[in-house]
Amino acid sequence: MTTSITSPATQAQGLAAGVQYSYRLMELIALALMDQADVTNVMGDPVDLSGLGSTSMRLPFINTVGYSKRMTASGGETSLNAASAYDVGYSTASVAQYDLSYTQSAQNRVIGLQGATVTLEMLADMVVANYIATNRYLFAVAGSGISYATVGSAALELNSDDLFNIAYKSRLRLGAQALGMPVATVTPASFNSAVNSLRSEPGFTFNLDALRGAARYTGMQRLSDPFGLGYDVVLTNDVQTSGGADLGFAVSPGAIRRVKADPTRIQLPAAVNPTYLPDLGIVVYDLVQALNAATLGKQILGFMGATLSDPLTSIQILVNTKTPS
Amino acid sequence: MAVPSVSTAQSAIAANPAARPTAASTIDGPAKPAFWLRFDPSRPFLADLRDAPDGLKKALGLGDFAWLPEAHEFAAVPGVNGVWSEPGWSPEETLVRGKPALSDEEREAGLVLLDPWTEVPSEFCPPGVNGGSLLRVLPVKNGAHYHTPWGGLRVVDPRQPAVPVSHPALRACWIASLVKAGKIQPASEFSVQGRRAELDSLYSTTRSKSYADAGLKAEKLSGIEARIAQAKAEVYRGQ
Numbered sequence: 001m002t003t004s005i006t007s008p009a010t011q012a013q014g015l016a017a018g019v020q021y022s023y024r025l026m027e028l029i030a031l032a033l034m035d036q037a038d039v040t041n042v043m044g045d046p047v048d049l050s051g052l053g054s055t056s057m058r059l060p061f062i063n064t065v066g067y068s069k070r071m072t073a074s075g076g077e078t079s080l081n082a083a084s085a086y087d088v089g090y091s092t093a094s095v096a097q098y099d100l101s102y103t104q105s106a107q108n109r110v111i112g113l114q115g116a117t118v119t120l121e122m123l124a125d126m127v128v129a130n131y132i133a134t135n136r137y138l139f140a141v142a143g144s145g146i147s148y149a150t151v152g153s154a155a156l157e158l159n160s161d162d163l164f165n166i167a168y169k170s171r172l173r174l175g176a177q178a179l180g181m182p183v184a185t186v187t188p189a190s191f192n193s194a195v196n197s198l199r200s201e202p203g204f205t206f207n208l209d210a211l212r213g214a215a216r217y218t219g220m221q222r223l224s225d226p227f228g229l230g231y232d233v234v235l236t237n238d239v240q241t242s243g244g245a246d247l248g249f250a251v252s253p254g255a256i257r258r259v260k261a262d263p264t265r266i267q268l269p270a271a272v273n274p275t276y277l278p279d280l281g282i283v284v285y286d287l288v289q290a291l292n293a294a295t296l297g298k299q300i301l302g303f304m305g306a307t308l309s310d311p312l313t314s315i316q317i318l319v320n321t322k323t324p325s
Numbered sequence: 326m327a328v329p330s331v332s333t334a335q336s337a338i339a340a341n342p343a344a345r346p347t348a349a350s351t352i353d354g355p356a357k358p359a360f361w362l363r364f365d366p367s368r369p370f371l372a373d374l375r376d377a378p379d380g381l382k383k384a385l386g387l388g389d390f391a392w393l394p395e396a397h398e399f400a401a402v403p404g405v406n407g408v409w410s411e412p413g414w415s416p417e418e419t420l421v422r423g424k425p426a427l428s429d430e431e432r433e434a435g436l437v438l439l440d441p442w443t444e445v446p447s448e449f450c451p452p453g454v455n456g457g458s459l460l461r462v463l464p465v466k467n468g469a470h471y472h473t474p475w476g477g478l479r480v481v482d483p484r485q486p487a488v489p490v491s492h493p494a495l496r497a498c499w500i501a502s503l504v505k506a507g508k509i510q511p512a513s514e515f516s517v518q519g520r521r522a523e524l525d526s527l528y529s530t531t532r533s534k535s536y537a538d539a540g541l542k543a544e545k546l547s548g549i550e551a552r553i554a555q556a557k558a559e560v561y562r563g564q
Contacts, residue, residue, distance in 0.1 A: 055409060055411075056407065056409055089428075089430075090428075091406075091407070092406075092407030092425060092426075093407070094403075094404050094405075094407050094408065094409050095404050096403030096404030096408075096409075096410050097403075097412045098403075098404075137402075138402065138404065138405050141358070141400045141402045141405045141406075142405050142406050144397070144398075144399075144400060145399055145400075145405075145406045147363075147365055147367075147368065147397075147436075150368055153370070153371075154370055154395070154493075155370075155371070155373060161527060200538075200541055200545070202534045202535055202536050202537070205537060206537070237355070240357075240398070240400060241357070241398075241489065242360075242396075242397045242398035243396065243397075243398070243473070243475065243476070243491060243493065243496055244475075244476070244489070244491030244493055247397065247398075259404060304404055305403075305404025305405060306404065306405050306406075307405065307406050307407060308406055320395075320397075323489060323491075325488070
């Protein structure tokens, strides 16, 4: 049932601790392990907001300098040109607190079937996957906010013209190649639409190797230059939608910056066995429960975020195409 | 003297039936974050209004096609693109208190982040959907799916994930009504010309290609010709 929102209200939690321990969870974990399109290497060096006294900061950038600025002929033998100006802009990086916890009842630990019952330790071992999934989501949401350049039409599914346009518009951003190979992030369904379109694209129908390279199922979510057009593709359902259209995107590495803060500053008591992963901005520790709860728990706490960087020195293209039905 | 009535143990039991345990939503659909609608005049879209009610089009002065400013959902996800949130804030509180500030350049360019509680009159809503605030929410298995009156999810087969629905013609009429009311700027004429030029370029490129199948080429060309004809529609200014 759809309900209107009339005022800010507490958002009910979708999952309640205690209902997660079923054998079906094993299947979910297996799926989660396959679902690892690591985008963290596309997100560049993290912005660290530790000890800043604020959950947000401005990321400055500068344009019309270096290769974008030529020297000017002097106005005369004794009169020189005025000092040059340059453009300064900024984007706002903010960090937010994210968490994930699991609990296991004492009884479940006692009677659990070894090898079949999911244990807290097994779940805690997957913290890296949890981290990647969170980052990929933040990355996809950040990419949906691109407004600098657009490819596609909300009325048409992703097609071969859009694939070429991504390469064309990337080429117009001179200098961005220094950041590395661009990456287009789209849904698997949109990728299928694009491949379908390639089946009638002359360049591909006359070149079976090229068509095979694009259309071949590999099972991977990170595809290395599948169209031979000079950019990689990440497939994920974390791509956001708006008004019946996907908000996919193509960016240079580092065009979306990862934001984090150092969790070691929490200084958790040793009794909760904290494991700090400061580079990722997360810490894993034992969840202390009241003794009469008869449960044990693991908590993952993270300080994370993502933000668009300078659109004038990096490739930032919104791939706005109709969501395939 | 009347004897005052008192509750008996039996009536007390009858008045307090056992509560049925509440179950979490069983809709298997994607969670979707709360959002603001961001209007950007420099990102126009060609609205296909052929499915829109004639009365609505007449009242707004719309034809079958019109160029309008695109309304993209700008997700209110804490820590992303300057969205600020404190632990414990609900998504709705984040919408109210954590809105990122637009830069001076963005404001000058006519960008608007529309209040999610903007009222949408019922005439712009699809059949079966009531008028009311812009932002709606549907509980799903993994949280909440926020959407507009023109979005949401439909359960076609309970064994399959719910499918997204959209009503683009009514949505476009509502956007046109905002332009007419002066709440947002019309689409940029310059950007629209750029989109038309892209279509002309696509037509030329397609015409010069060598297709193994002449029928396929003709089909592609006629498809682009139709889009070029539609793109000749005017930029809607609400006048």
